[in-house]
Amino acid sequence: METHFHAQLEKMRVKVLEMSAYAQKAIEDACRALLTRDSDLAQKVIDGDIIINKLECEIDDMTLRLLALDQPMAVDLRAIVGMMRVSVNLERVGDEAVNIAEKAMFLATRPPLPFSEQLQELSDIALDMFRAAITAFREGDPDLSREICSWDSQCNAQDVKVIKDLVNYMGKEAPAVERAVSTILTSRSLERIGDLSTNIGEAVVFIVEGVSIKHRLCR
Amino acid sequence: MKMYSKSLNFYYGDFQALHDVNLEFQKNQVTALIGPSGCGKSTFLRCLNRMNDLIPISRVEGDIMLEGMNIYDAKVDVVELRRRVGMVFQKPNPFPKTIFENVAYGLRVNGVKDKTYLEDKVEESLKHAALWEEVKDRLHSSALGLSGGQQQRLCIARALAVEPEILLMDEPASALDPIATQKIEELIHILKRKYTIIIVTHSMQQAARVSDVTAFFYMGRLIEVGDTEKMFTRPSNKQTEDYITGRFG
Numbered sequence A: 001m002e003t004h005f006h007a008q009l010e011k012m013r014v015k016v017l018e019m020s021a022y023a024q025k026a027i028e029d030a031c032r033a034l035l036t037r038d039s040d041l042a043q044k045v046i047d048g049d050i051i052i053n054k055l056e057c058e059i060d061d062m063t064l065r066l067l068a069l070d071q072p073m074a075v076d077l078r079a080i081v082g083m084m085r086v087s088v089n090l091e092r093v094g095d096e097a098v099n100i101a102e103k104a105m106f107l108a109t110r111p112p113l114p115f116s117e118q119l120q121e122l123s124d125i126a127l128d129m130f131r132a133a134i135t136a137f138r139e140g141d142p143d144l145s146r147e148i149c150s151w152d153s154q155c156n157a158q159d160v161k162v163i164k165d166l167v168n169y170m171g172k173e174a175p176a177v178e179r180a181v182s183t184i185l186t187s188r189s190l191e192r193i194g195d196l197s198t199n200i201g202e203a204v205v206f207i208v209e210g211v212s213i214k215h216r217l218c219r
Numbered sequence B: 001m002k003m004y005s006k007s008l009n010f011y012y013g014d015f016q017a018l019h020d021v022n023l024e025f026q027k028n029q030v031t032a033l034i035g036p037s038g039c040g041k042s043t044f045l046r047c048l049n050r051m052n053d054l055i056p057i058s059r060v061e062g063d064i065m066l067e068g069m070n071i072y073d074a075k076v077d078v079v080e081l082r083r084r085v086g087m088v089f090q091k092p093n094p095f096p097k098t099i100f101e102n103v104a105y106g107l108r109v110n111g112v113k114d115k116t117y118l119e120d121k122v123e124e125s126l127k128h129a130a131l132w133e134e135v136k137d138r139l140h141s142s143a144l145g146l147s148g149g150q151q152q153r154l155c156i157a158r159a160l161a162v163e164p165e166i167l168l169m170d171e172p173a174s175a176l177d178p179i180a181t182q183k184i185e186e187l188i189h190i191l192k193r194k195y196t197i198i199i200v201t202h203s204m205q206q207a208a209r210v211s212d213v214t215a216f217f218y219m220g221r222l223i224e225v226g227d228t229e230k231m232f233t234r235p236s237n238k239q240t241e242d243y244i245t246g247r248f249g
């Protein structure tokens, strides 16, 4: 039986998927702008963030309305709470895309540092994690979600390595310090995207199975 | 464990209304019985203090144990059983007597004559039912002059006066407005400190708000029972989930 409530819930799900498509485009473009030194593309990412923020507000409104008016239970309640968590994390992914784009704009105006391969590797991992998180949400796939969580250590390790190499590089190349710091911040943003993707995976497990696997507490 | 049913079957003539129900009730807990209309909630509740005995064609199989005593045992004094296991009905049903006499009724039936004791007990019961402040100045006016919500709390006071151990409530708030309903729900939270409560409700939200344990019945069978929080956030059974998320039928 398709009730009015369940139609509203489906609308919310579609909105979260729409938001995730914008967030995905934002980080893909931000990474491309960084690696290809494309300031115009970086500017587009910065300008586009407003759409993601607006969608987050709309999803917040839907959450409150559905909770207050329909008093959902069980899987419906978990879906609403879980989707709100997903949207909070998508909004932060959007913010990290903006952070990367800002650094990309600055770096594009200066001579390149020899770190693009390492950054490419890190951004590949972060993007894979994010895309998988969205797939897991769309398909309601807790197994894939758990797999994403297990990739996070790889993402962290790559970030640590990039930062360590950049710190060493700074010691030798004083004029490159400002660029190196920007690149470190970029690496951190990519690592954060991995964390946020993990959070989305955790929300999917919560929606589907009703268990919390956050902070490795209840796994 | 205060009370439990074991392999309980119940028949109205040829019609089997309950199938093999095994359910436990813990002391000082509120258990909510939920399920679609006609699934046997009231029938089950009425088995717990043998109210169904009054239906001539009915028949019970299995056991209901109240602290080691099988309540269907031939030796059981049914009047005493119903004192220990009190009941509050859907529609408030005060007697056409004064407020005082309504509450004193059960005590008088049990042979209490001492005037001071009666007065103390009536006051205490009305206080426990959160009605005292509203009626203390008109104890000797008719109970029928009270609002629906007050009448229902009066019926609760009447049930409490004989010092029951278990309180059965069959949709006690379904005839009441939201404010009166809220008062009954608040009262249930307080009463469970002293009593074991079993409540039938058709409101899932009410079950979620007042109970510790929720039991879901469907077509005369107990489908799932568990902590209320779990039942309403992650039930194990698909039928339970379909029912509480309104996907039934």
Ligand SMILES: Nc1ncnc2c1ncn2[C@@H]1O[C@H](COP(=O)(O)OP(=O)(O)O)[C@@H](O)[C@H]1O
Pocket (backbone or CB within 6 Å): B012, B015, B017, B035, B036, B037, B038, B039, B040, B041, B042, B043, B044, B055
């Ligand atoms: N006195 C009765 N005589 C015959 N059948 C009854 C009687 N009371 C209830 N029933 C039947 O038993 C089933 C369970 O009823 P009931 O316990 O009142 O359900 P619920 O309280 O869950 O709505 C229903 O099919 C109902 O028609």
Ligand SMILES: [Mg+2]
Pocket (backbone or CB within 6 Å): B041, B042, B043, B170, B200
């Ligand atoms: Mg009933």
